[in-house]
Amino acid sequence: MIIYAAFAVAVWLLLIGLYGVITSRHLVHLCLCLIVVQSATYVLLTAIGYRPGAIAPIFADKPPGTPAVDPVMQALMLTDIVVEATVVALLLAIIVQIKKHDEATDPDQVDQMKG
Amino acid sequence: MNRIARLIVFLLGATGLAALFILAFLRLPGPDDLRNRTADRANALTVPARHTTNAVSTVNFDYRAFDTIGEEFILFVSVMGVLVLFRETHAKPAREILRDSSTPGRDLAPSDAIRAWTLVMVAPKILFGLYIIAHGALTPGGGFQGGVILATAPLILFLATDFRTFQKIASFHLVEITEAFGAAAFVLIGVVGLFAQRAYLTNVLPMGTTSRLTSGGMIPLISVAVGLEVAAGFVLLLYVFLQESLTVEHGEA
Numbered sequence: 048m049i050i051y052a053a054f055a056v057a058v059w060l061l062l063i064g065l066y067g068v069i070t071s072r073h074l075v076h077l078c079l080c081l082i083v084v085q086s087a088t089y090v091l092l093t094a095i096g097y098r099p100g101a102i103a104p105i106f107a108d109k110p111p112g113t114p115a116v117d118p119v120m121q122a123l124m125l126t127d128i129v130v131e132a133t134v135v136a137l138l139l140a141i142i143v144q145i146k147k148h149d150e151a152t153d154p155d156q157v158d159q160m161k162g
Numbered sequence: 163m164n165r166i167a168r169l170i171v172f173l174l175g176a177t178g179l180a181a182l183f184i185l186a187f188l189r190l191p192g193p194d195d196l197r198n199r200t201a202d203r204a205n206a207l208t209v210p211a212r213h214t215t216n217a218v219s220t221v222n223f224d225y226r227a228f229d230t231i232g233e234e235f236i237l238f239v240s241v242m243g244v245l246v247l248f249r250e251t252h253a254k255p256a257r258e259i260l261r262d263s264s265t266p267g268r269d270l271a272p273s274d275a276i277r278a279w280t281l282v283m284v285a286p287k288i289l290f291g292l293y294i295i296a297h298g299a300l301t302p303g304g305g306f307q308g309g310v311i312l313a314t315a316p317l318i319l320f321l322a323t324d325f326r327t328f329q330k331i332a333s334f335h336l337v338e339i340t341e342a343f344g345a346a347a348f349v350l351i352g353v354v355g356l357f358a359q360r361a362y363l364t365n366v367l368p369m370g371t372t373s374r375l376t377s378g379g380m381i382p383l384i385s386v387a388v389g390l391e392v393a394a395g396f397v398l399l400l401y402v403f404l405q406e407s408l409t410v411e412h413g414e415a
Contacts, residue, residue, distance in 0.1 A: 051190065058183045062176055069172045070165070096201065104205055104217035107301050107373065111209035117201035118208075118217035119226070126222065126233040129306040129392060133240040136399045140247040143406060155165070 053094030060087035074142040096120030213369040214299040214378040223384040227363045241395040248402040280322035287315045295389035299378040305385040309392025337394045344391025
């Protein structure tokens with residue numbers, strides 16, 4: 048049953064993050080909301096990989112064949128977390144340049160972001 | 163579009179999305195149908211076929227190493243993008259930036275407590291990072307995690323001293339070369355598989371004895387390559403962001 052709760056949390060994170068992106072009044076805040084949206088994928092992936100009563104997929108001190116959670120999902124996530132940090136750095140660098148260029152941090156006042 | 167109109171559009175869209183989610187939720191398969199069959203294969207094969215004990219690293223650096231290359235290059239390109247965005251600051255003569263950082267943009271010098279603690283922490287931090295990278299195939303860890311730990315060593319040095327010392331310790335060109343080397347090493351390790359007339363990135367090296375540092379064939383090598391790239395990439399990010407903020411502070415002051 049816990050997996051359904053995790054799915055619900057993932058959906059909630061996605062929607063609340065999107066809400067933050069749309070109502071954001073500061074570019075850094077917008078960037079943080081994007082991270083919240085992305086954390087929905089973490090919750091979703093770990094939930095899919097979860098198995099009741101299984102160990103972490105490390106067999107250093109457990110005999111091979113012990114039921115373990117899905118290592119593929121964990122592999123996806125751990126690379127994603129590190130890569131996301133650098134992508135966020137890229138976004139923040141863009142924000143620094145926007146601030147220099149337009150003297151604005153409110154997405155509504157940045158000309159290039161008007162839609 | 164003004165804010166209220168945008169909010170209304172979002173609420174309409176979000177309601178639709180939420181409705182679709184609820185519909186999808188009602189028809190979810192049971193936990194048994196959600197089981198990923200590749201997970202069982204990966205878990206079952208890790209110890210007998212690869213002589214490693216960390217299934218996550220084995221998946222990352224062996225079974226889906228090709229995807230990991232793609233992810234690593236997202237990291238590589240992001241770091242490159244940040245460097246390109248900050249190229250103007252970086253292109254300024256070194257002397258000017260040095261003067262900026264020594265005209266402290268930081269009002270308070272670090273306390274003795276911070277200095278002493280940093281001195282104590284730097285060596286264990288580096289050792290711990292290397293340990294996590296080297297044991298990636300055996301215990302929780304690997305290149306991605308260890309690389310980030312390694313990158314924090316220059317950062318805490320900056321906290322205890324100033325940017326000038328940081329610049330001396332983390333030579334920009336050296337770090338740049340390390341990052342490129344890490345990325346290139348990963349790609350080149352994959353070529354070994356081609357020479358053995360197998361697919362790219364096939365793990366063709368001898369697997370060694372289970373639970374040794376050298377077990378797993380190419381897994382520990384790729385882990386080290388990734389560790390170098392991640393550590394160097396994060397140090398580069400720290401470098402340009404610190405440089406950027408220190409010059410901006412001075413310019414505005």
